Amino acid sequence: MPKKMKAAFIWKFDEPLRFDEVDVPEPKPDELLLKVGACGMCRSDYQQMHGYFEAALPTELPIIPGHEIAGHIVDKGELVPDGAGLDEGDLVAVDPGWGDGTCEQCRKGNTQLCTGSGRWVGFGPPGGYAEYVAVPYQHAVTVHPGDGQGPEFFAPLTDAGATPYRGIKKLVERGNFTAGHTVVVTGIGGLGSYAVQYARLFSGGADVVAFSRTQDKLDLALKYGADHVVNTRDATPDDVQAQLEKLTGRRRVDAILDCSGAQASIDIAYRILNSGSDVAQVGLMSSNATFPVNLVVGTELTWHGSFWSNHQDIAEVLALAAAGKIHNTVTPVKFEDVNENLEKVARGDVVGRQVIVF
Numbered sequence: 001m002p003k004k005m006k007a008a009f010i011w012k013f014d015e016p017l018r019f020d021e022v023d024v025p026e027p028k029p030d031e032l033l034l035k036v037g038a039c040g041m042c043r044s045d046y047q048q049m050h051g052y053f054e055a056a057l058p059t060e061l062p063i064i065p066g067h068e069i070a071g072h073i074v075d076k077g078e079l080v081p082d083g084a085g086l087d088e089g090d091l092v093a094v095d096p097g098w099g100d101g102t103c104e105q106c107r108k109g110n111t112q113l114c115t116g117s118g119r120w121v122g123f124g125p126p127g128g129y130a131e132y133v134a135v136p137y138q139h140a141v142t143v144h145p146g147d148g149q150g151p152e153f154f155a156p157l158t159d160a161g162a163t164p165y166r167g168i169k170k171l172v173e174r175g176n177f178t179a180g181h182t183v184v185v186t187g188i189g190g191l192g193s194y195a196v197q198y199a200r201l202f203s204g205g206a207d208v209v210a211f212s213r214t215q216d217k218l219d220l221a222l223k224y225g226a227d228h229v230v231n232t233r234d235a236t237p238d239d240v241q242a243q244l245e246k247l248t249g250r251r252r253v254d255a256i257l258d259c260s261g262a263q264a265s266i267d268i269a270y271r272i273l274n275s276g277s278d279v280a281q282v283g284l285m286s287s288n289a290t291f292p293v294n295l296v297v298g299t300e301l302t303w304h305g306s307f308w309s310n311h312q313d314i315a316e317v318l319a320l321a322a323a324g325k326i327h328n329t330v331t332p333v334k335f336e337d338v339n340e341n342l343e344k345v346a347r348g349d350v351v352g353r354q355v356i357v358f
Contacts, residue, residue: 037151039128040068066128162309164195179205187260200225
């Protein structure tokens with residue numbers, strides 16, 4: 001076991017990550033030490049570098065970011081129970097939301113919604129932009145890979161893959177995923193490429209339509225199961241409705257999973273929804289959003305906030321992926337090339353997910 005490791009730090013907001021060599025962490029009694037095999041590169045990593053989350057989640061710099069982590073167990077603390085089934089050499093993915101275990105949400109299993117002293121790996125506890133990371137054993141999810149599946153395949157599923165999964169489940173529970181309905185996924189980026197696949201899995205015969213401003217992302221959506229695609233670049237709500245009518249025979253839709261969060265996508269969403277329909281919001285591109293209150297009230301629209309995912313959501317997504325029911329578009333990135341590739345993420349130039357591979 002080496003004593004030192006490479007790591008990338010946020011030292012100051014609005015500056016590139018800085019690289020350093022630091023001590024390999026010593027796992028606490030209830031922790032596992034993972035050799036990071038891969039860490040997904042999320043837009044929120046870029047936002048974190050620029051202080052986007054400081055109002056809601058103040059952090060003390062310097063910090064090692066990175067919350068989409070998969071790696072192999074190389075050591076574990078003496079309090080990790082044998083019954084946990086976590087052994088050295090096992091491949092695990094990390095559930096990023098570390099609740100304190102005492103609040104109501106934690107008791108429900110939603111540790112990512114902890115109202116106590118919860119933490120998020122990479123947003124306080126050192127994250128996966130490093131060669132090793134220590135994690136509480138309760139937040140490690142054992143992975144049973146299929147042929148050709150390694151850490152780089154599973155790492156993005158802990159956020160990019162799991163966040164839209166939770167959002168889709170909220171929409172399915174509302175009952176609008178059935179034949180004769182239209183379901184829309186907005187924003188076919190890191191999250192949306194998975195969301196289209198879940199919409200297809202749970203569609204119940206509904207038409208699945210993908211919205212994006214970029215043609216290569218729409219092509220990916222078709223590859224992953226969308227029935228139709230609409231390019232929304234410079235499109236008005238009327239333009240979008242005309243396209244929907246041409247493609248589905250209907251001008252309005254019944255459920256939207258918004259993986260963008262941009263004001264432009266929200267403007268369109270609330271003008272194409274049927275009465276009694278739903279939006280599940282997972283994208284965070286804008287800090288604030290506006291929508292017409294009279295329309296929301298007058299047609300009984302519902303906006304669901306859907307944050308990250310819980311342990312069970314992640315376990316379900318990993319199992320679906322290991323069974324070959326979820327597909328990835330992954331671009332490996334060398335550790336030393338992280339900064340320039342984060343700029344690509346910020347510009348929306350990435351199809352699928354970039355993943356740091358050690």
